[in-house]
Amino acid sequence: MLQSCPLCNNESSFFHSYKNRDYYKCIGCQSVFVSPNYFLNPEEEKERYLIHNNDVYDSGYRNFVSPIIDFVVKEFSVEHCGLDFGAGTGPVITKVLGEKGYNISPYDPFFCNNIELLQKQYDFIICCEVIEHFFKPQEEFAQLRSMLKPNGKLICMTDFYSENVDFIKWYYKNDPTHVFFYHKSALSYIENAFGFSEHFVSDRLVWFSVTEPKK
Secondary structure, eight states: OEEEOTTTOOEEEEEEEETTEEEEEETTTOOEEEOGGGOOOHHHHHHHHHHSOOOTTOHHHHHHTHHHHHHHHHHOOTTSEEEEETOOSSOHHHHHHHHTTOEEEEEBTTTBOOGGGGGSOEEEEEEETOGGGOSSHHHHHHHHHHTEEEEEEEEEEOOOBOTTSOGGGOGGGGSTTOOEEOBTHHHHHHHHHTTOSEEEEETTEEEEEOOOOOO
16 A cells, blocks of 8 residues: 655555554655654643653653754754743753743643744744644744744654664654654655755754755
8 A cells, every 4th residue: 555755745555553453655855754644633642742741840851852952952052942842841952942041932732722823933942842742844944944043943753764773673663653753764754855954863863954045
């Protein structure tokens, strides 16, 4: 059975079945995704997120997001404006950067659904453990790109799929809210398809830049 990739629209073929979920692999961007037949409904999705222990004062949680914090502090000043997109039940990134004087707002469709934030533009947008939850990644990345100012950056953290991953044993697929697993080939597609100027990868961190053309 073939399905279209929800990111790049290429054909995809059956890849694996595990615990009553079917997975497909894209022949274009090489990513793996869950069939839409197995998406949780909004109530189930929210219930799953409420299980997460996202205490903004927890040292382990703060350490987990430290690569993002370090990147923002290195690349941006407190005069810049940021969005913590998909901040979840405990917006630790918003909390830590706020403690450092940064102007950053949390947005989450379940827990902080201030849609006015989606009508603004930002110097940086953070998606920490978020993009793997996208049911429609093509639409989501187009929206995020439209919300970036010139010279802005989209900063994402996720676990990447590769051919070296033993998919059946891979822990990352076991969360029922994880539905799209990005191959690093997909990052070049995202850069080109949505009008980013470049992207860089460092371990689990990837950032996409918007460079303003010189006048």
